[in-house]
Amino acid sequence: MSNSTPYMQPDQINALIDEMAIKLRELIEERPIENPQMIGIHTGGIWLAERLHKMVGIKEALGTLDISFYRDDFSRIGMNPKVQPSHFPFEVDDRNIILVDDVLCSGRTIRAALNEIFDYGRPASVALVTLVDRSGRELPIEPAVSGLHIDLQPGEHITLTGPEPLQLVLGTESNRKSRNTS
């Protein structure tokens, strides 16, 4: 069953995150994004967000988001038994939000995350940051900053494992967890 192979080692991932932090700082200056707040999506997105949050120097604490209650496949795969509370230590209304996730694939997780954020308030803007931007998009959602882009076959998947060290693992359908559609 186990046919997952390491795709990228921790030091390579750290180098990617360093680059992403630089791109993100540029983005914040160019747009400009005033007084940005950062939100990480459970679980891999939070690992990445914790690092970027420090590197970019965002003052307010990191928000965490669990999109389990907003999934569009509840009727098919049911409740996530390990759901975590979402926690925003700041007001969402009129704020500029940087949303961080590990792998962007179909775009459904981000759709759910946006819906949840909007139930907390009306943000001024949301920018998406992902470590991996992979093929397989089903919705019109694109990252503002991403670490790498890869093309994968429909049965293949890439997962971030962590939190220490961070590692990217490539696998195929047989060992895929149905909940990990990103």
Added chain:
Amino acid sequence: MHSHNIQLDREGRLRHFLTTEDLSREILTEILDTAESFAGVSERSVKKVPLCRGKVVANLFFETSTRTRTTFELAAKRLSADVLSLNISASSTSKGETLLDTLRNLEAMHCDMFVVRHNESGAAHFIANHAAPGVAVINAGDGRHAHPTQAMLDMFTIRRHKKEFVGLRVAIVGDILHSRVARSQIIALNTLGTSEVRVIAPRTLLPAELRMMGVHVYHDLDEGIKDVDVIIMLRLQKERMQGALLPSEYEYFRLYGLTEERLQVAKPDAIVMHPGPINRGVEMDSEVADGPRSVILEQVSNGIAVRMAVMSITMSNSGGQAK
């Protein structure tokens, strides 16, 4: 007892919630953890998640209740489900329709869940046994038997204040004999690993099988609440007075009513709980009910989160109706 646990599906996941009996610590903990995530929803500007959008919940209340029915309704609405609240005692049964006919009709309306309150013990089990395969059933109180969501919201409230069940001493005070709440609480407390569960009641209000449930029995309130972390007061049902089980309300309060003064022997950080509605001056003094140790209104808020958890877990495991 059924050899097969009707509450669980083939993979051992919760599909009906009828009693706290025969459920593992993992399942009870999953309910509490999920409720913890739902608790935050009530504090947001939009107090709703889309999880059960398109599902239909029928509240079947064969016995009247305000708090339980309202919190179930609110919980279903916060999950974005559609809710029908039927006060059945006043509708079809009085026209001679049988319970099963009522069920079949509701199933024909494509209900995904029945929340059942009934004055007969075992009513929710009966409905779970006869409901269509995709329908989840939740017991909202049946006779003297069980009231599992009340017990779980009490567990949730205790865990929020005390973090762990291990090491806790919990006292349940009052009419244990007629209380489905007490029964469900004792089982849940034991399953979750509570170190000591005490019950405090007059001899006439204690069931005979109680000692088998692993509880310590007291007849004296002051002795019973000494050094406890949690005091759960039960509602004294006034209709029980007529059976000569108790001399009078005044007498009951003198012996078992909780006052600030008596509370002094409990631990300094002890919390006081009550499933409501309170008979002030019978089970406890207003000073206690409205005092700093009372968590009675928190219990009500927590009831919504816990019911959201139980509803979403069972609805997802019952599979819904494949249409």
